[in-house]
Amino acid sequence: MASAVRDRTAGTTILDALETYLAAPKPRDPGDPSREEFLDLVHATPALRDHFMRMQRNWETTLAHAIAEESGLPDDDLQARALARFALDIGALAQESPDPAHALRTLFARLRNGWTDFPHPGP
Template sequence: MTTPTGRRERKKAATRQALADAALRLFIARGYDAVTLHDIAEAADVSTTTLLKHFPGKEALVFDEEAEQEAGLVAAVRDRTPGTTIPEALCAHVKRVRVRAEDSDADADYTGFLNLVTNTPALSDYAHRMWMRHQDALAHAIAHDTGVPPDDLRSAALARFALETSALAHRATDPAQAVDIAFDLLERGWGTPAQRPGTGQN
């Protein structure tokens, strides 16, 4: 997140952070559904009206990284190491930012956040919708990198399916392996049974 420079901007950023911190703390302690906007505002020592100036609803209080997510996806394509394909770069990025939640070494705060999101359908759905909103930006980055028009359908399809691998990972026993398998399919295509080791089905 860009560091605010002006006094007013710093104050707004501090209020926003205080609200987000209070919300997460209360959600983890009491459960998402048991906490109201008034509870959060009171914990952050502001009015509910002030809270709503910063966040449109309860879900948004948990996720405050949309711009950073989009910038990261675009950078994964734009700044990838020479010789790395776009699917390879996106596979590594998705595993780093979306599957790290499964890492046993994750800190306690992040583990608490993960458990909250995983066990709260409203938050899981919101997180997925927010992640998928980056499809157009990612598609444009892919199209620009490959020298095709911004509305190129192949670029749009790759962006769509690359982002969807995150949901697949969170339903899998081994999230990282699930991402690898999905991106291998995106990179190489379906192929024939003989080309797909470990299976006799097409």
């Protein structure tokens, strides 16, 4: 994802580059376990779960640095880190949806446009 941010074409926003990267089909070896099977194994195995969480934080840090660098912000910028975390989580959440492509578009639209029209309960 960091490469998608750094290598995006001129005029492409960081959000657009991240969304395009996440929307692109990923090659999968037919012999590999499904994403669900893989995550079930990770969540059921404490050592794998801990390792996966550390790896996700490393990916987040790498992506946050790329976002900060491309935005002219300091490496430790909180907004860059938040966007990196959101993008990683959006990718995972979309994959859990019955319609991952729609979920991805919807969640990135929220990042772009905010939540002011989000339904809320009455008084």
